Amino acid sequence: MAKAKNILFVMYDQLRFDYLSCAGHPTLRTPNFDRVAAKGVRFTNAYVQSPVCGPSRMSFYTGRYVHSHGAAGNFYPLKVGEITMGDHLRKLGVDCWLVGKTHMVVDAEGMSRLGLAADTPIGARVAECGFDVWVRDDGIVAEGPLGRFKAFPSAYNDYLAAKGYNADNPWHENANAGIEGDGSIASGWLLKNARRPANIQEQDSETPWLTSEAIRFLEAEHDKPWVCHVSYIKPHWPYIAPAPYNDMYGPEDVVPVVRSQAERRDPHPVFGAFMDNPIGTTFSREGVREEVIPAYMGLIAQCDAELGRLLDHLDATGQAEQTMIVLCSDHGDYMGDHWMGEKDLFHDCSAKVPMIVYDPSPEADGTRGTTCGALVEAIDLAPTFVETMGGDVPGHILEGSSLLPWLRGETPEWRDAVFSEYDYTMTTMADDLGKGPKEALLFMVFDGRWKLMHAEGFRPMLFDLASDPQELTDLGTDPDHADEVARLMARLNRWARRNAQRTTMTDTALIGARGRAFEAGIYLGVWDENELDERFRPFVTGTAVRDYTG
């Protein structure tokens, strides 16, 4: 088996860590995820840097915490100066391609300030978060009173139109809607429609379409090694699947909800605001999970089948032996657990993600089919890719650590905690809680056992995942746990004080500069020449010059 020449960096959107059969789901079958897990390492403690798409992805793509890159919410542009995975890889002669979704929003003002146009090679990469675009599609071509959502072109809608879907917006009216008997749409936005079949041929739905694009990429000639980010929109909402996935699972396959009445008694104010919002309320209603979760499981099953297509293609073409495969997600989905919908907070179902890595190199033979419980973060992938491609990890820019040692059975020096963040400024909950743009901030720190959530201006939340793996008991104000809270807050604060913006000087350059002032001719604290080494004396004495003092 050869070393990895290329990397297939596959991301799903809103895929919970525990909705895979290899991760122990009792009813969902994901034989292809399991197939990668069987030949790779499944990381069982992988956390994202934010539980929402945009900031989480910007952390994956920059290898930096949200607090560092600043694109802290969905649709916050990533600053033009942020260095991406693609920048690091291209320095190594490796291309970095996109097939699918990034949630990148261009920093138009930053580009304009620097005179960068998106139609130049450099500008295009900056505008696309460092990727060269094979095809981009972010899904969510929603329609509302403001018109069609977002200015992203939809390659997928163009495909559907070309295939004869003649609706005005086939994403909206076919791929993500069912059909009523009278021919009107039964929108996937309405949860009551979750188990209907989407009004689309299965092979034309989003996941197969993107897989075909990925295979088209794999079939093309590439003159350089590459990282290809195959980034699926699913199983993200709207929760509606084409046949046969719409009724592959039923209410009998839905795992019990994880919640307790205790959670509703005097909840942490931020938790309370989120559980009481319309999404939390709906997902807490009798019967909603039973309709939505089967659709969600169907969408995952479809992702799994399409992963099988990809894997089969790699096997059939011999590329499997030289292609690292990474399977991950940008965040999870509460699905009614903890009285919540969506993602927003830091319970494991939201902030923990699947992370499976197959490394074809012989050094990884010893770990095939194993799991690894190390505290892994989304920001670890960029350095993993740099190291896999033979580069030195620029530790003054990238904040994660390469996973290669784990893949090769080593036990490296490793972090003692993972961090995640959420800026809820844009939500109505910030209004309800009276928090402005500088205060509507949430942080998570988790050390493998204790998980602290810190919300600016509020009391802490604390969970002991050893005794309470379902995170049902908030110990944040329990006097017996004040020491744990203080310890984790100190850890969070040390993290917040880190010098993450010092990205223009390498550690080597800084250390190399120590004690070099005299070499450069800067003689501070020297009374007379006798205090100077002979090498330096000529610079402060001797030269004969004309007298200008008179």
Add this chain to the structure above:
Amino acid sequence: MAKAKNILFVMYDQLRFDYLSCAGHPTLRTPNFDRVAAKGVRFTNAYVQSPVCGPSRMSFYTGRYVHSHGAAGNFYPLKVGEITMGDHLRKLGVDCWLVGKTHMVVDAEGMSRLGLAADTPIGARVAECGFDVWVRDDGIVAEGPLGRFKAFPSAYNDYLAAKGYNADNPWHENANAGIEGDGSIASGWLLKNARRPANIQEQDSETPWLTSEAIRFLEAEHDKPWVCHVSYIKPHWPYIAPAPYNDMYGPEDVVPVVRSQAERRDPHPVFGAFMDNPIGTTFSREGVREEVIPAYMGLIAQCDAELGRLLDHLDATGQAEQTMIVLCSDHGDYMGDHWMGEKDLFHDCSAKVPMIVYDPSPEADGTRGTTCGALVEAIDLAPTFVETMGGDVPGHILEGSSLLPWLRGETPEWRDAVFSEYDYTMTTMADDLGKGPKEALLFMVFDGRWKLMHAEGFRPMLFDLASDPQELTDLGTDPDHADEVARLMARLNRWARRNAQRTTMTDTALIGARGRAFEAGIYLGVWDENELDERFRPFVTGTAVRDYTG
């Protein structure tokens, strides 16, 4: 009197806050600083964001903390993506000019990544920290075994050469050296030479030369309002002044040293390492201050005289009535106080600076000749300039607050603490203390009474400036002051957690987005159409489409 049309932003280098007669120096006479103070406001609690040149200046020029802009040490390039004072001003139709020093180091890698060349209009501004360059001169054309220091062109050396100074490096051999009887140089780098006259005509020395450049700027036609940064190198070392300034002051004019034996007993490890370094040791030696401080005072007296030339020019041309004048410094100088030389730590003599602002507008008439004790930071100037020029302060980028309300006799909502930082990675002290690039960090937080210095990995230092204005008693480990330490650490930590990188979204945009998802067609948590307002229902029902489910 008109409102300010232009702003003269004058900076001195290494000028202590207390080395001005208006600030109470008992022997030094600075009639021209006093003249500005008499018609403006003198801020008596102005702190810089770092006590060394480079990071301090980058904070002045970006209006952001060092922790935000990342150029944390001398010669650390400022990231290409950092937005500068010049960027904000040019949006308002105001030019931003440089006459003198910035200590800016170009982010060559960042520019290369974006295809920016320093010889284009945009690239030139990025390379010069947002300024248009009238003349740049950073001084310090040192000579050592590594050759001539730095790649900055020296406009000043060119001037001297044109004036007939025929030395190879007249900065080194004339402006900053005396002359021995045998014609050899008596370098200003050697402190024993501090009171000799520099081997140069006074009018050709650095301060008058730069003043002439500033006057040349003032005499030129400008088609737009401007901020002009007149940035002197002096009274920064080498400590040597031309006649008559070299012996204008003598040992009898030197104020007593501020230090105590108690400071040397079990000092904080970082403080101890700095006081024991060669600079601290030399400045603590009997007789050194008596030679160096008179030269330093002479350099300040020369700065004052040249400020007089500038003020006279403004008065004579009528520009004074439409020109705001700001006088400040990038940091102070220990000058033997606290057993230290140089700057590096956060005692007031190092981290506190002069800050005098004259606002010609009638609204400022009520505050002329007053002092203001508000906690002011270097980062306040950028927003002050933006507001003076009629702009709205972009609070999602600029971290300071406009001083205009204080100038106009108002009492605005104001900060409760100031912050300063120092990255000592490049120093030999980091080696001595065993601290690497991610640990060699110092922070100061000062709330107007209590000053905490936090050094990563060490105990705290704490001073009570109410009972101990000379900062001689470190209370950092005093159990009676544990609450103060905890309170200030909490303040520092809250500051460290701030979302300073969220610069691509305005507060207004974020708040405006609250609750807008339905408008955009994103219907989350909705079971059926009856839960939707009529305005939204057509988007989830109704449209007649072809059936593709079969």
